[in-house]
Amino acid sequence: MKITVKLFATFRKDRFEIEERTYPQGTTVGEIVSELQLPRTQLGILLVSSRHVDLDRVLVDGETLAIFPLVGGG
Amino acid sequence: MTALATFLATKALSGLISWQDQCQAAADFELTLAAVEGRILENNLLPARYQRNQQMISTPQQLRLLRSSVAVVGAGGLGGYILEELARLGVGQIVIIDDDVFEEHNLNRQLLASPAKLGRVKVEVAAERIAEINPAVTVRAVQARLDKAQGVSLLAGADCVVDAVDNVPSRLELEELCEGLQVPLVHGAIGGWYGHVTTIFPGDRSLAKLYRHWSGGKGIEQQLGNPAFTPAVVASFQVAEVCKILLGQGRLLRNRQLNINLLDMEVEEIPL
Numbered sequence: 001m002k003i004t005v006k007l008f009a010t011f012r013k014d015r016f017e018i019e020e021r022t023y024p025q026g027t028t029v030g031e032i033v034s035e036l037q038l039p040r041t042q043l044g045i046l047l048v049s050s051r052h053v054d055l056d057r058v059l060v061d062g063e064t065l066a067i068f069p070l071v072g073g074g
Numbered sequence: 075m076t077a078l079a080t081f082l083a084t085k086a087l088s089g090l091i092s093w094q095d096q097c098q099a100a101a102d103f104e105l106t107l108a109a110v111e112g113r114i115l116e117n118n119l120l121p122a123r124y125q126r127n128q129q130m131i132s133t134p135q136q137l138r139l140l141r142s143s144v145a146v147v148g149a150g151g152l153g154g155y156i157l158e159e160l161a162r163l164g165v166g167q168i169v170i171i172d173d174d175v176f177e178e179h180n181l182n183r184q185l186l187a188s189p190a191k192l193g194r195v196k197v198e199v200a201a202e203r204i205a206e207i208n209p210a211v212t213v214r215a216v217q218a219r220l221d222k223a224q225g226v227s228l229l230a231g232a233d234c235v236v237d238a239v240d241n242v243p244s245r246l247e248l249e250e251l252c253e254g255l256q257v258p259l260v261h262g263a264i265g266g267w268y269g270h271v272t273t274i275f276p277g278d279r280s281l282a283k284l285y286r287h288w289s290g291g292k293g294i295e296q297q298l299g300n301p302a303f304t305p306a307v308v309a310s311f312q313v314a315e316v317c318k319i320l321l322g323q324g325r326l327l328r329n330r331q332l333n334i335n336l337l338d339m340e341v342e343e344i345p346l
Contacts, residue, residue, distance in 0.1 A: 004090065009268040009296045009335060042294060043287040045331075051346055052283055066344075068333065070288060071265040073295030074152045074239035074305075 001025055001061035003032070011038055030055030030063060036067075040067040044068040078103050078110075079117055079335030090122040096210075110167060111140055111210040121210070124164055135162055135321050140210075142320045145229050147220050147248060148238030149196040150174065151300050152262050154185035155309035156236055157200050161208040163317060168204065168211055171199045171228055173219040183302045220244065225251040228238035234319050236312055237261040237281075240295075242288050249274060249281040260315045262308040267337035269308035272346060273315045273327040280346045284331060304336060 001021050004019045015036060022031065031045055033055065047066040059065065075085070076097060082232055085095040092112050099110045114121055115137035120128060124136055132266040133138070144165050146156050149172035160168055174196050180187040186199050197215035204213050216228055220239075225247070237245055237259055245261065252259040252274070259274045261281060264284050274280045311332065333342040 007250075009337075010266070010298070025262055040287075041289055043292055044293070045284060045344065046287065047344060052286070052346075054286075069172065069265075069268075069270055069297065070285070070293035071244075071263045071270055072240070072242045072245065072285075072288075072293035073263060073265045074148050074238050074302055 001027070001035065001059070003027070003059050004062075004063060004064040004072045005032065005036070006066040007036075008066065008067050009071070011036075011067055022061065025061075027059050028055065029053055029059065030061075032065060038067060038069075042069050044070040067068075078105075078113055078223050082114055082117055082241045086119050088120055090125055091119050091173035092122045096121055099205065105166070107210040108140070108212055111166075111215065112137070115140060123208070123346060127164070131321070139164045139317075139320055140235045143169065143231055144170040144173065144234050144316055144320075145232040146236045147171045147236055147244075148240065149186065149200045150180065150238065150240060151183050152238035152253060152309045152312065153196075153236075154187070154200070155306050156313055157204060158185055158207070158239055159313040160316065161211050162206070163205040163313065164210075165316075165320070166210070169214045169216065169228065169232060170200050170201075171216045171218060171220050172196045173217055177300035182303050183300050185306075220248065220251075222247060222251065224258040226255065229255055229257065232257055234316050235259045235264070236316060237263075238309070238312075241292065242333050245281055246285060249279065253277065260312045260319070262312040263276055263293070264300050264304045264308050265293050265295030266300065267304065267335060268294065269304050269336075270331050271308055271315070271317070271334070272328060272331040275328060278329060278346075280329065280331070283346050307336065309336060 015022050045068040100107050176187045177193045197217050201213045201215040234288045256276045262271045329346050
């Protein structure tokens with residue numbers, strides 16, 4: 001299935017900004033996070049089609065996943 | 075007409091009262107500068123320092139700002155700019171809460187930090203700065219780390235609270251405290267080229283959503299640090315929100331978060 005992945009801020013470095021990627025049916029958000037080697041301790045917001053999701057969310061063909069890193073400084 | 079009202083009417087030039095006359099009135103009538111400012115505005119006159127606010131903030135609104143109380147939690151990168159802007163805007167009562175002292179690594183970005191201030195308590199330096207730029211502002215400086223026990227007494231009475239702290243657990247605690255007190259909270263966070271802002275009203279629980287994947291530790295700011303400009307940008311977004319909350323104007327950033335990326339110059343709005 002095709003999933004559009006959008007990365008934000010530091011997650012773009014050495015990866016990409018937006019890409020349509022192919023995954024097997026039943027792939028979860030967490031599996032994509034692992035595949036992209038995004039550190040789990042640095043995860044901010046995860047959005048699928050503008051809705052907040054958790055790592056166990058199963059993706060459906062054609063969806064867009066947006067991943068933001070955690071920002072907490074002041 | 076009272077003697078003070080007569081004095082002010084005599085001194086007004088195009089509806090403006092100069093700083094010198096405001097000080098004179100305070101001395102002659104044995105009032106604080108804040109009390110005189112209130113009387114000036116109640117008489118539909120304007121302290122001259124606010125004349126460039128006049129086209130966007132009316133005199134009754136300027137009086138509302140004077141009568142408002144804002145608590146700023148954190149007097150570091152964000153807090154320094156927030157305090158400066160609130161004081162210049164004319165917010166009458168500002169509570170500053172921070173437990174830290176200035177260190178050399180603050181000098182690259184914190185407005186209140188300078189070599190002469192190294193080792194000094196941040197909230198004391200902040201109070202001095204506000205007294206210097208707008209002596210009509212009443213400041214309560216509290217050197218403490220905000221916790222649930224004293225948070226209620228420190229934040230009670232604030233019309234709005236500003237989140238300028240530097241860690242996630244304190245932010246989550248602040249959201250709970252503000253919900254308990256039924257006070258709006260304006261959140262800002264920064265890391266490197268990046269930052270975000272949102273405005274939270276009791277019940278919104280936006281920070282619980284925003285940091286739902288937080289598992290302990292710091293965000294990208296730990297590796298990136300913060301440069302001179304990111305705190306100024308995010309702090310200014312926060313103060314604009316505070317101004318709108320206090321005046322009941324405009325469209326607030328409720329249930330939406332602005333993500334600011336200064337490296338690629340992008341602003342992304344996401345729903346919360």
